[in-house]
Every structure is written in structure tokens, then in C-alpha cells.
Amino acid sequence: xxxxxxxxxxxHLREAVDAAKERVAALHAELPRxxxxxxxxxxxSERVRDDQGHDLLVIKPSGVSYDDITPDAMVVCxxxxxxxxxxxxxxSDTAAHAYVYAHMPEVGGVVHTHSTYATAWAARGEExxxxxxxxxxxFGGPIPVGPFAIIGDDSIGRGIVxxxxxxxxxxxxxxxxxPFTIGKDAKSAVKAAVLCEEVARAVHISRQLGEPVxxxxxxxxxxxxxxQNVYGQR
Ligand SMILES: O=C(CO)[C@@H](O)[C@@H](O)COP(=O)(O)O
Numbered sequence: 001x002x003x004x005x006x007x008x009x010x011x012h013l014r015e016a017v018d019a020a021k022e023r024v025a026a027l028h029a030e031l032p033r034x035x036x037x038x039x040x041x042x043x044x045s046e047r048v049r050d051d052q053g054h055d056l057l058v059i060k061p062s063g064v065s066y067d068d069i070t071p072d073a074m075v076v077c078x079x080x081x082x083x084x085x086x087x088x089x090x091x092s093d094t095a096a097h098a099y100v101y102a103h104m105p106e107v108g109g110v111v112h113t114h115s116t117y118a119t120a121w122a123a124r125g126e127e128x129x130x131x132x133x134x135x136x137x138x139f140g141g142p143i144p145v146g147p148f149a150i151i152g153d154d155s156i157g158r159g160i161v162x163x164x165x166x167x168x169x170x171x172x173x174x175x176x177x178x179p180f181t182i183g184k185d186a187k188s189a190v191k192a193a194v195l196c197e198e199v200a201r202a203v204h205i206s207r208q209l210g211e212p213v214x215x216x217x218x219x220x221x222x223x224x225x226x227x228q229n230v231y232g233q234r
Contacts, residue, residue: 009076009085010054017085020046020058020186021071027190028060028069031113034194040065042113043091046186047101048076055079057097057110061088092151099157100182104165109186111193114178117200121145122173128203131212136220137227138195140168148175156180168224171196 009017027044031037045059058074075086079102081095091097097110121128121143128143130136135143146163149155160180163172170192171181179196183189206212215223 007084013048013050013054016048017056017058017076020048021074024058024186025069025071025074027186028066030190032066036113036115036193036197043093044186044190045097045110047108055101056084057101059091059094059097061086062090062092064088095154096157096160099154100160103161104182107182109183109189111181111189113193115197117204118173118179118197120204121200122175122178125175128200129212129214130220131203131214132199133223134195135199136215136223138192139170140224141220143169143171143173143196146172146174
């Protein structure tokens with residue numbers, strides 16, 4: 001069955017889209033709060049879909065200050081990046097977000113930032129080694145590097161998918177660009193972006209005084225399993 005290409009939000013998805021707009025608008029405030037962005041250099045999206053093949057994403061409008069991002073300012077696109085609802089042009093990274101959703105059905109949220117320490121690792125094209133229990137917990141191993149890709153088509157999205165498909169990592173450092181993170185929803189993708197920057201900073205600082213010590217794979221696996229399946233309130 002071909003995927004319907006809605007020219008407007010289907011009535012039965014109205015409530016879900018409006019709820020996603022509320023969440024995604026609020027989550028954009030987390031980017032400056034955790035010092036992951038300067039100016040407007042970051043974006044968050046969340047997927048809204050049904051069992052009839054409708055598959056949409058809610059994302060911020062391009063270049064709009066985080067102070068001005070409200071639920072009503074959010075835009076809705078289909079997975080070809082076509083604007084379905086909204087007054088303004090969608091984020092310039094919409095094609096990347098859409099490609100990830102189209103090729104990774106388990107992903108419900110995508111975040112992109114230029115957070116300083118993670119971007120510094122991306123500038124070297126170097127993965128962040130798994131030397132902290134927080135990395136094992138959240139990323140299940142090292143944070144990998146994705147290929148250099150120019151914004152404007154689906155090459156960034158393709159690089160994200162090629163790198164993360166089959167990986168436990170929720171973050172990828174796109175070479176010479178910066179981090180993209182994924183999650184089951186937008187909030188978990190924002191969390192991954194926050195923790196990605198935190199471990200990028202900690203490992204950077206550690207390496208200034210010596211060589212960080214990798215964690216044995218058996219412990220990476222057990223830490224990841226605990227954190228993903230036991231940690232917190234179940
Ligand atoms: O890195 C870039 C542009 O090169 C974008 O991610 C960043 O400027 C955010 O753009 P948007 O405001 O989301 O269009």
C-alpha cells in the first residue's frame with residue numbers, strides 16, 4: 001500500500017499532532033538551557049504516525065529564535081520534507097530528520113545541535129571512546145562518527161542512518177558538522193544530546209592529562225542492559 005501523502009493533517013491525527021507541537025516546542029527550550037546551542041543552531045523533531053500509513057514530523061521553523069518557539073510556531077512535514085502545516089519554512093535539517101524516520105521505524109525523535117565539545121570531536125572526525133559508565137549506560141559503547149555530508153539533500157540523513165543502523169548508540173558525530181541524536185521520542189533524543197555533550201566534554205578533559213582507560217566490553221554490555229531496562233522508575 002502506497003504511503004498517503006497528506007496535504008493537511010488528517011483529522012484523526014489532529015490531537016496527536018497538537019500534543020507533539022506542545023512537547024517539541026517545550027523541548028527546544030532545553031537546548032539553550034543545557035548550553036547545547038548558540039543563536040538558532042539546533043533543532044528537535046518528533047514523529048506522529050498512524051496505522052494507515054500516515055507518517056509526519058513536527059519540527060521547528062528555520063532560523064527562529066528559541067524565545068519565539070511556541071506550539072503554534074511549529075511546522076508539520078511529511079517524510080519527503082513537504083510542508084503539511086505551518087506558516088514558516090521548516091528547519092533546514094528537515095530532510096535529515098525525515099530520512100532518519102523513513103529508514104529507522106523505531107525512531108520517534110531526532111535532535112541536531114552544534115554543542116561545543118561534541119562538535120570538536122566531529123571536527124577531528126574522531127569517535128568518542130567508551131571510557132565512562134555514562135557512555136555505556138546511554139550509548140552502549142563509543143559515539144561513532146558519520147561521513148562528511150553537505151546540507152541540502154538527504155545525504156546527512158543517509159550518513160546518520162548508515163552509521164547508527166545496527167549500533168546501540170543514540171548519537172552520531174557527523175564529520176566536520178556536529179551531533180545528531182535519536183530516540184523513541186523527542187524527549188529521549190534531547191536527553192541523548194545532553195549526555196553526548198557531557199561525555200564529549202569529560203573525555204576531552206580527561207585526555208588532556210593522560211589516556212582514558214576503556215571499559216571492558218562485558219561491563220559495557222551489563223551497564224547498558226541495566227540502564228536501559230532497570231534504571232529509574234518502571
Ligand atoms: O547547521 C545548520 C546549518 O548549517 C543548522 O543545523 C542550524 O543552523 C539550525 O538550522 P534551522 O534553524 O533548524 O534551520
